[in-house]
Amino acid sequence: MEQEYTDMQVTAWGGMQEMKRIIDKTGINKKLQSLGLPEGKSNNKISASDTIESFWVSIWIGCFRFSHTAVVRLDEVLRQIFGWERVPSATTYGRFFKKFTPSMNHDIFIELYSWFFEQLQFDNYTLDVDSSVITRHGEQEGAKKGYNPTKRGRNSHHPLFAFVNDIKMVANCWNRSGNTNSSNNCIHFLEETFSILKNKKIGLFRADSGFCSESILKFIEDKTTAYVMSCKLYANLQSTIYGITNWQPIGMGIWITEITFKQGGWSKARRIIVIKQLEEVRHKTTGKKLTSLFKQADLDKEKVYKTRYHAFVTNQTLPAIEIWEQYKRRGDAENRIKELKEDFGVQGFCMDSFCATETAMRFVMIAYNLMSLFRLLTLQKQPSPTLATLRFNCFAVGSWIENKVLKMSVPLKRRQ
Incomplete structure (x- = not known):
């Protein structure tokens, strides 16, 4: 078969229009603009909110490295769908995340996460805390030798996660050096997480044995939270x-x-x-x-x-078998971590700066929450598919724009 080239602007990701609607309905773009994010000083700068939004889109369509984001940068239809003036390059993302400081991260992400969960009417959460190991192939800041079950002796980071099990979302995330243990700095992490969910009831707290210390037990008991x-x-x-x-x-x-x-x-x-x-x-x-x-x-x-x-x-008075059933459901946190690694590239967006890596990681968590919200709104009681499944069943749609209308190439049987 012969082949020809065309200058017609076509995207493989017309289904991303649905995520544009989610972003608009939540108003998260306006919230980003109100947070005082670091902006460039050049006359040719790309706004911080557009940088973050395009970063999320890169993750949703399967980019696991900053170098992969060129796919979005070259996609004119995606740019028009989301209304960006320009799309950042891989180096622009790196420079942007390096502008964040630890104190800035603390203030910005508490406010952003708090705002996000305030919009959700759901209450009485089950909070699961867990940690994971991310192997690093280099000498990045904070990458140290520690517990690493898959790559023994290799440098790693040891991030800490807090999941809201009921709605399959991330309440908080910190990156940590690879030579820390599971409960290291966990009290400060829990203080920040509880402040994020300050207007929500945490009905149950669950964690594995790595967090079972007197300080953590007393912290949860002082909150009068069941655990x-x-x-x-x-x-x-x-x-x-x-x-x-x-x-x-x-x-x-x-x-x-x-x-x-x-x-x-x-x-x-x-x-x-x-x-x-x-x-x-x-x-x-x-x-x-x-x-x-x-x-x-x-x-x-x-x-x-x-x-x-x-x-x-x-600290509960429920029958023993009910306590065991409660704990068994904590295993879903492992599924969340697996999906973050395999579908959302949480391992890939790593920079020499520890703070910049943590900033990118925490914005990945927001991308995850927005996708979870999409699943809750569209699939409701149906089984919740992974992002990889959604990517090919829903978002991968050949499309083009004609007279300001997005034309989507979808056979009739697939449209529903």
């Missing part, structure tokens, strides 16, 4: 669990019980729910074995070698 957190199975708790005899069966090869226990470093005893599962029956079970007791000669070998345990601390 459930996974406990670290230190030797003294393992010994207590080993001696438990009153287990209640709740399924094949699984039992539950509860105790009141004071973990080392805690100021008081707290209610702990314990789950026991037999490996022989539940082959895919996770949890911890009572490894600290291995050296004792009189141990029940089945209790130690063939059984795995989970322990959860809570």
Whole structure:
């Protein structure tokens, strides 16, 4: 087949018109303009709000690096859909994010996130806190050797996330050096997150064992917020669990019980729910074995070698099995992190400056929330697809503009 070239302005992303409508309906562009974002001084400058908006569009259509954003810059139809005068280059994005300072980030993002959640009528949130590891291939600021399960010994960042589970959105995000542990600086992070959601009720707080410290427990208890957190199975708790005899069966090869226990470093005893599962029956079970007791000669070998345990601390009075069901739903936070990495390029927009990298990361979170809002409004009770699915089923539409009308090449069967 022969081929020809044309100067006709065509885009592969006509479906982005829907995201333009979301941006207009939320009024987030006007909010960005009111935040005092750093603006360039050149007569040929691109406004801060247009820079951020085009950055979001780049993420939505699949750009994982600043160099990929050239796809948007060369797309004249996308520029007209969103009404930008010009689209930034990869280096322009880098210069823009490097203008932000830590104090500016603190003020701007608290106000922006707070404003965003104020617009949502939904209340009584379940707040999940989790951390992740992002491997870095270079000597970027803050990239240090620390816990890295996939790339051992490699430099990394260790960001901290707060998710609103009910609506699948990000309430807050901080970047951190790779050599920090899960709970490092978590109190300040929680203080900022609670100030963001200051006019919303946080009905339940959940976190894994990396956050189960006295300082965090006391912070949440002082807020009179219900919580459930996974406990670290230190030797003294393992010994207590080993001696438990009153287990209640709740399924094949699984039992539950509860105790009141004071973990080392805690100021008081707290209610702990314990789950026991037999490996022989539940082959895919996770949890911890009572490894600290291995050296004792009189141990029940089945209790130690063939059984795995989970322990959860809570301040609620609900039945033990309800507490366990609550905690199991926390696993959705892992899905959010996976989607941020695989679909939203949270690993890719990295610069030499730590603060600039964090700024880009936090704007990625806003892009994620806007996409979550799109899913809530359009799909409602239907299963929520990933951005990759939406990208090819909804946004990838060959289009052109004719007499100020966006012409979208969509077969009749696909239009709905």
